[in-house]
Amino acid sequence: MNTTQLECFLAVANYLNFSRAAEQLRITQPAVSHQINTLEDELGSKLFHRTSKSVQLTQAGHLFLQYASEILKLTGLSKARLKEGQEAFPQRFGIGCRNFAQLNFLSTILEQFREELPQVVPILRMIPFASLDHLLEEQGIQVMLTFQESAPAKAVYHELVLCPIVCVCAPTHPLAAASQLSHQQLSGGGKVAVCPPPAYPPALLAAQNQAIAGRSPDQMLFCDNLDVASALVRAGYAFAIMADLPGGRLPGLRYIPLPEFAPMSYGAAYLLGKRTPALRRFLAIAQATISGNGGD
Secondary structure, three states: OOHHHHHHHHHHHHHOOHHHHHHHHOOOHHHHHHHHHHHHHHHOOOOEEEOOOOEEEOHHHHHHHHHHHHHHHHHHHHHHHHHHHHHHOOEEEEEEEOOHHHHHHHHHHHHHHHHHOOOEEEEEEEOOHHHHHHHHHOOOOOEEEEEHHHOOOOEEEEEEEEEOEEEEEOOOOOOOOOOOOOHHHHOOOOOEEEOOOOOOOHHHHHHHHHHHOOOOHHHEEEOOOHHHHHHHHHOOOOEEEEEOOOOOOOOOOEEEEOOOOOOEEEEEEEEOOOOOHHHHHHHHHHHHHHHHHOOO
16 A cells, blocks of 8 residues: 555545546546555455446445555655654764874864864764775765875766875984985885785885885885884884875874975775765865865
8 A cells, every 4th residue: 555545545535536526636537446456455455336337335435435545644754754853963074084094184074074064073984994995986975185196986076186106214214304205315224114915005015116126125014004013113113114194194293205206195985976065165175274274
């Protein structure tokens, strides 16, 4: 049973005429007849006596008339209450990132985002790589921060900034005094914290490979992800090759430019056709935040 069947039944019961009921409902007479027939089949009872000259309610029709209007009223009331409830719920906005550096960048954006859109609640997901891509495709999140090289193939990519590739080290590290470095200079810099793909996108991986070329295994500390590498760098065990994310720098560390490597495009990815008002504002705030804080 559905609301269309009930509406057709009530219209025919009111006019006792299929043509006039069809006019009121703005559908064809055969469509009204079909809905009545299917309703009668479901109920297992004839609701109307029909002849070529008249239409009359049966006893079952009179009985059902008492309930049909109440069922429609209850259906309409439940839809209205559900809509009211949904409007009262805070709007959820899923944001995905892959490491703590990206999470730090997000915190600066979200402060203004909260002030401008207090009705929107951000749901932050920090998940590695393929799982995060799948979450975007399934609309578990609405946007994800990513390098262009690592953006999902099915997503729309919006560039926010070009991130320089840098050497990151503790202030007591032998390389810390340099204003910029070449990959040849990195060869005498001691141990290097190394991240594998997909933790590093291709451009960053290529820069890292130049830094470790010719090194013995004891000069490389292999790390599962960027967060592990950052911890070793902070502790002074090694330096690392990273992209200088806006708002993603760890306090107390040195970020030394490697000018021979081209900057990497960093931005946000989202699904085509899903650029909601909240997403548009998020992207605008992110762009303004990056413009305002430079590389810090």
